Amino acid sequence: MNKQKTLESALYKHFGYKTFRTGQKKIIQDIIKGNDVLGVLPTGTGKSLCYQLPAKLLQGATIVVSPLISLMIDQVKQLKASQFKQVIALNSFMDPIERKNVYLQLHTYKLIYVSPELLQQNDLIVQLKKIQVSLFVIDEAHCISQWGHEFRPDYLKLGEIIQTLHNPTILALSATANHDVQNDIVTFIGRPKMIKHIYPMDRTNITFSIKEITNDREKVEVLEKLFNRYHFPALIYFSSRQSTETISSILKSKLPNQRIAFYHGGMEQVDRIAIQQQFMNNQLDIICCTSAFGMGINKKNIRLVVHFHFPPQIESYIQEIGRAGRDGKSSVAILLYSKKDDFLPTKLIKKELPATEHLHYVFRKLQQLYREGEQIPKTIEQLENIFQLGEIQWRFLRYQLEKHAIIEGNKIYFNEDNWKVSFKLIQDFIDERISIKERKLHEMIDWINEKNCLRKSLYKSFQDSINEPIYECCSNCGFSFIDWKPENTESDKSFGTWQEKLQTLLLIGDSND
Amino acid sequence: MLLEGILLKCCYNFQNERTPSAVYHLLNGKKSIQTVQDSHIYDLKSFYGIYKQISKRMIDEKLNLLVKHHLLTKEFIPTADGVKWLLKNDDLLLFEGFNGIKYHTIAPVFSDRLLLLIQTLTNSKMQHLSFIPIIDTPPVLYWMKNYYRKIRSYETAYLKGIYEELKQLLGDFSEQDANLFVDRLSGYRTYGKTSHQLSESYQINLSDVPLVWIRMIHHILSVVYSNCMNYPALHSIISDIKNKILITHSAQQTFNLLHKNYSAEEIAHIRNLKLNTIYDHMVEIALFDQSFPTTMYVSKEQQDEIICTIKRMKTSALKQIKENVNEKISYFQIRLVLATVYNSKQHR
Ligand SMILES: Nc1ncnc2c1ncn2[C@@H]1O[C@H](COP(=O)(O)OP(=O)(O)OP(=O)(O)O)[C@@H](O)[C@H]1O
Ligand SMILES: [Mg+2]
Ligand SMILES: [Zn+2]
Numbered sequence: 064m065n066k067q068k069t070l071e072s073a074l075y076k077h078f079g080y081k082t083f084r085t086g087q088k089k090i091i092q093d094i095i096k097g098n099d100v101l102g103v104l105p106t107g108t109g110k111s112l113c114y115q116l117p118a119k120l121l122q123g124a125t126i127v128v129s130p131l132i133s134l135m136i137d138q139v140k141q142l143k144a145s146q147f148k149q150v151i152a153l154n155s156f157m158d159p160i161e162r163k164n165v166y167l168q169l170h171t172y173k174l175i176y177v178s179p180e181l182l183q184q185n186d187l188i189v190q191l192k193k194i195q196v197s198l199f200v201i202d203e204a205h206c207i208s209q210w211g212h213e214f215r216p217d218y219l220k221l222g223e224i225i226q227t228l229h230n231p232t233i234l235a236l237s238a239t240a241n242h243d244v245q246n247d248i249v250t251f252i253g254r255p256k257m258i259k260h261i262y263p264m265d266r267t268n269i270t271f272s273i274k275e276i277t278n279d280r281e282k283v284e285v286l287e288k289l290f291n292r293y294h295f296p297a298l299i300y301f302s303s304r305q306s307t308e309t310i311s312s313i314l315k316s317k318l319p320n321q322r323i324a325f326y327h328g329g330m331e332q333v334d335r336i337a338i339q340q341q342f343m344n345n346q347l348d349i350i351c352c353t354s355a356f357g358m359g360i361n362k363k364n365i366r367l368v369v370h371f372h373f374p375p376q377i378e379s380y381i382q383e384i385g386r387a388g389r390d391g392k393s394s395v396a397i398l399l400y401s402k403k404d405d406f407l408p409t410k411l412i413k414k415e416l417p418a419t420e421h422l423h424y425v426f427r428k429l430q431q432l433y434r435e436g437e438q439i440p441k442t443i444e445q446l447e448n449i450f451q452l453g454e455i456q457w458r459f460l461r462y463q464l465e466k467h468a469i470i471e472g473n474k475i476y477f478n479e480d481n482w483k484v485s486f487k488l489i490q491d492f493i494d495e496r497i498s499i500k501e502r503k504l505h506e507m508i509d510w511i512n513e514k515n516c517l518r519k520s521l522y523k524s525f526q527d528s529i530n531e532p533i534y535e536c537c538s539n540c541g542f543s544f545i546d547w548k549p550e551n552t553e554s555d556k557s558f559g560t561w562q563e564k565l566q567t568l569l570l571i572g573d574s575n576d
Numbered sequence: 577m578l579l580e581g582i583l584l585k586c587c588y589n590f591q592n593e594r595t596p597s598a599v600y601h602l603l604n605g606k607k608s609i610q611t612v613q614d615s616h617i618y619d620l621k622s623f624y625g626i627y628k629q630i631s632k633r634m635i636d637e638k639l640n641l642l643v644k645h646h647l648l649t650k651e652f653i654p655t656a657d658g659v660k661w662l663l664k665n666d667d668l669l670l671f672e673g674f675n676g677i678k679y680h681t682i683a684p685v686f687s688d689r690l691l692l693l694i695q696t697l698t699n700s701k702m703q704h705l706s707f708i709p710i711i712d713t714p715p716v717l718y719w720m721k722n723y724y725r726k727i728r729s730y731e732t733a734y735l736k737g738i739y740e741e742l743k744q745l746l747g748d749f750s751e752q753d754a755n756l757f758v759d760r761l762s763g764y765r766t767y768g769k770t771s772h773q774l775s776e777s778y779q780i781n782l783s784d785v786p787l788v789w790i791r792m793i794h795h796i797l798s799v800v801y802s803n804c805m806n807y808p809a810l811h812s813i814i815s816d817i818k819n820k821i822l823i824t825h826s827a828q829q830t831f832n833l834l835h836k837n838y839s840a841e842e843i844a845h846i847r848n849l850k851l852n853t854i855y856d857h858m859v860e861i862a863l864f865d866q867s868f869p870t871t872m873y874v875s876k877e878q879q880d881e882i883i884c885t886i887k888r889m890k891t892s893a894l895k896q897i898k899e900n901v902n903e904k905i906s907y908f909q910i911r912l913v914l915a916t917v918y919n920s921k922q923h924r
């Protein structure tokens with residue numbers, strides 16, 4: 064039997080799929096040969112499989128670093144549900160006792176998801192060194208690059224860690240890495256022989272539409288009109304948790320025939336999974352969500368993705384609209400834009416990074432702690448209290464402080480000259496980050512204001528040419544909703560008495576079977 | 577409004593002798609002697625441990641709202657309006673449905689297992705093995721695995737049994753509560769509604785949803801336990817666990833040593849604990865164990881004196897009692913007598 068055959072039968076055996084999707088097979092073949100790979104594949108095309116199948120086939124363990132804990136947990140749940148049992152997600156929210164137990168059992172897992180923060184911790188590294196790590200996966204690898212839309216300083220230490228783990232094969236994955244980011248990833252990982260598998264990311268079955276509007280009330284009116292006309296699975300993206308809740312409740316009162324829910328990262332894990340699963344099972348039609356609603360959502364027939372607020376960079380936009388039309392059928396991404404929206408992301412950008420006054424405050428506090436012979440507190444609550452910083456800001460700063468030898472672990476090292484110089488450097492770095500983010504924001508706004516083809520403009524920094532769209536192209540090329548007539552889906556409303564509902568739920572037939 | 581009602585009732589019974597923290601510990605089911613004893617002394621046993629996920633902050637917020645609406649005084653004592661409100665809403669609050677002291681440990685286990693069981697059986701009947709379990713705490717999953725092995729061969733009959741039993745039991749509730757119960761269940765290609773969705777569908781406060789649910793679970797448990805022959809399917813979900821009487825592990829150890837005739841002082845020495853801690857354990861034991869030899873520690877006359885004072889002063893506040901009895905009587909003795917009195921009340 065030749066090798067190709069075996070790979071396909073393994074795919075069927077372990078995941079029940081008959082064929083590979085574009086890119087998967089080539090990437091997997093390279094990995095199995097022991098080649099390092101950078102894979103850039105469009106959203107939702109099955110990047111996870113590129114390491115899940117090798118994890119089954121390779122000896123030893125596969126480690127996956129993934130930036131968002133909640134998404135990581137979702138994936139593990141889905142894998143477990145699909146009979147892939149030797150999988151675990153390690154993160155700092157785990158109960159310490161449970162974590163200890165898991166550490167002792169690490170060798171029994173084939174696939175280990177880890178958050179980048181946790182990977183900085185020595186006790187985990189010690190355990191990982193004891194097992195055989197054959198594949199090291201960096202998911203959402205654009206987090207490595209400061210040109211990436213979600214630069215995560217934690218990712219910068221991965222290089223070191225890979226070395227400590229005796230140089231396993233490396234797979235870096237991203238859906239949104241332009242040329243700069245790709246180069247950064249390769250340079251950073253330090254494997255010049257890394258093989259690049261880059262696939263075009265334009266989605267030919269999605270039609271783009273932008274509608275300029277003066278205020279939120281009008282946005283709601285547009286939504287009302289759309290959802291009075293259409294009945295199908297849809298997502299509406301918002302920039303804040305609060306607005307997902309308020310707008311979903313307004314829409315509920317205006318659209319009694321649609322089943323609507325909201326979803327954001329501030330919700331309890333159980334509720335998040337419940338809403339996700341209800342959506343998957345067609346118990347819900349519309350989800351009002353923040354960017355937290357994403358991976359793990361593999362609903363094939365989402366026909367419409369609305370942006371009530373636009374995201375702060377093109378990469379996020381591409382990722383979010385990528386939820387639409389995974390079945391290949393005609394789908395639309397519409398962005399509702401009001402000039403006033405331009406301020407929102409600017410504020411968010413500033414909030415992510417500490418301001419100069421704040422940096423002063425942190426340095427003073429550090430000095431005070433040092434004088435009192437204290438260390439840096441361990442818990443997030445204590446940190447937030449002492450430094451008046453959110454978790455994201457603190458993670459950012461901690462990396463900077465460590466890099467400039469001001470702190471190491473929880474210890475503080477005082478040296479006046481060094482602190483002065485470092486302060487300036489950190490401040491400059493923050494300014495630079497802000498200006499990068501502002502530039503990305505402007506790219507996004509420029510795109511929204513594009514007069515020519517939206518599709519061409521959207522993908523221009525990612526690929527040299529784009530494919531012909533299968534359906535309508537974009538609102539600038541003449542698309543209008545009047546001509547769009549997708550299939551409406553029926554929602555089977557389960558009304559009736561509780562006795563009837565109970566009977567249906569428990570699968571009790573009417574006859575005496 | 578259920579939570580508000582419960583808070584008013586707690587304040588009413590505590591009559592300013594306890595702080596809001598005590599209310600929190602009570603609802604939360606804190607495993608401390610003080611809390612357990614409070615629940616007996618102030619006749620709030622039915623609320624013990626009925627709201628494990630509640631936070632202190634939520635209680636404070638709600639209490640302050642009640643003050644703002646003049647249902648509570650600033651000292652957290654129900655106003656005349658507050659008392660009226662409680663009486664007026666008696667039929668809606670259905671406090672009698674709760675039995676926290678009896679079911680606070682078993683109720684969450686029963687509830688989790690029932691939810692997971694229904695989801696598992698319906699999915700397995702449809703040969704759909706890749707579903708995300710709604711409950712994924714390891715002990716429940718572990719139980720499910722073993723249990724499923726036992727019943728899979730008569731899955732359909734078992735589902736039918738659950739259906740018949742639940743139909744019977746839910747008939748005891750209002751239409752709304754029964755509907756809410758069913759909507760919360762997950763099955764094949766159906767995922768149960770979240771608390772938030774239930775609160776919207778039935779126009780009840782979000783904070784009341786867990787209470788309404790647990791009140792139903794308590795009722796179901798009481799019927800199932802007293803009639804296990806009639807509810808074999810539901811009873812078997814929990815037949816492997818004893819509905820433990822409430823006694824902390826540490827108190828249990830003290831209890832064992834007392835049985836071997838060690839004195840309180842000796843036990844304190846052996847266990848390397850403060851004498852007062854051992855006394856706490858003894859009070860805890862006395863609360864549950866009718867055969868506790870109270871007379872060994874408090875003479876008959878002293879007991880009478882304490883009981884008389886309680887009746888005369890109409891109080892259960894330790895300090896007041898202490899000030900009005902012979903000064904040779906210790907706090908420990910008073911608490912022991914209180915425990916014995918409430919224990920015998922409970923069993924009568
Ligand atoms: N060869 C295949 N055949 C059929 N379905 C597949 C195949 N490979 C992956 N899938 C399915 O495609 C869906 C999307 O996969 P996955 O979540 O890995 O996408 P992704 O590329 O990581 O997307 P994102 O950019 O959103 O993270 C999943 O439901 C997966 O089961
Ligand atoms: Mg992915
Ligand atoms: Zn176009």
